[in-house]
Amino acid sequence: MTVGLMVTCINDALFPDTGKAVVTLLRRLGVDVAFPSAQTCCGQPMVNTGYLDEAVPLLRNHLDAFAGYEAIVAPSGSCAGSVRHQHRIVAERSGDPGLVHAVEAAPPVHELSEYLVDVLGVTDVGAYFPHRVTYHPTCHSLRMLGVGDRPLSLLRAVRGIRLEELPGADECCGFGGTFAMKNAETSIAMGNDKARHVRSTGAEVLVAGDNSCLMHVGGLLSRQRSGVRVMHLAEVLAQTEPVVHSVTSAGSAPTREPAVGSGAPTEGGPR
Missing domain, CATH: 3.40.50 (Rossmann fold)
Structure with a gap:
């Protein structure tokens, strides 16, 4: 296909x-x-x-x-x-x-x-991401498309991940495209609520399926010096575990090929 x-x-x-x-x-x-x-x-x-x-x-x-x-x-x-x-x-x-x-x-x-x-009928895509993560379901994916738990089922199958439930997950982050520009004070207040919920989980990484929402919440998390990073769902699922090769000669250490993607999310907003 x-x-x-x-x-x-x-x-x-x-x-x-x-x-x-x-x-x-x-x-x-x-x-x-x-x-x-x-x-x-x-x-x-x-x-x-x-x-x-x-x-x-x-x-x-x-x-x-x-x-x-x-x-x-x-x-x-x-x-x-x-x-x-x-x-x-x-x-x-x-x-x-x-x-x-x-x-x-x-x-x-x-x-x-x-x-x-x-x-494709898959939930385990062979991903490896050894980080503490929480997931924000964006409004359009949740309400317009009705994706439900599909992203969470994919994340749960990622090896090494620790998935934390996000309080108020179904609440809007406040971005809303031009809403954030036309109603900046309200947008920031909603975003701060979302950022507070994210921080309460103790997660290292906030994951979502829309970079627009991650940009909004990630910017607030960065200004708060929260240490929480943001990544798109696709970037988490693209990560794979490094390949360790067997010892090739006496006394030599095994070699390790890097994983696909760095596995190290970027602080603040999406890359």
Whole structure:
């Protein structure tokens, strides 16, 4: 199966390691991954702020860029949710029956954890991450997509991990795209609540499926000098245990190849 990686704007511009981790992970599981270079914004910011007509060219570009793939995988519940639920609204508003049909016939879009659990049928992806971790389910993944416990089932299967339950996990972190800019004080207050809950777990690492939320909460954790780091789910799942080779000659020590990924998350925000 060849899937198209919908890397999303924020990952392409700010967090490219997340896209690389998705490719590493899926190829390790035997999936052929392609990156359509013509992809750009899915149109979510325009739709969310009421500019549906302006989203039409972006919708058409998305359809053209991902035409011919068997499926689309996105490391973002927010953007996957936008394509699945908002593209039809935009197409219908455009008054173009051909565009509506194109949306209906487009390849299915899966958030990463959905693709791993529902399509590939795996929860143990061979990951190794010896850190104390807590998981934040982002709003769009939780409410718009309904990913449920899929990310947690993937994390529970990671060797070496210590997974801590996050109090108030289903509460919004306060980012919300333009909400954080238009309602900064409220956004920061909500983010501080989330950061407080994260710190209460004693976790070293906060994991989520959307880098936008990690950027928001991670920035607050960094300013609080909490020592808590943030990582995208894909980057945790891409980590593997170092390979120890057998002794090759008398008296020589075994050699160790590095794991895929450093295994050492970056403090503050996503890379």
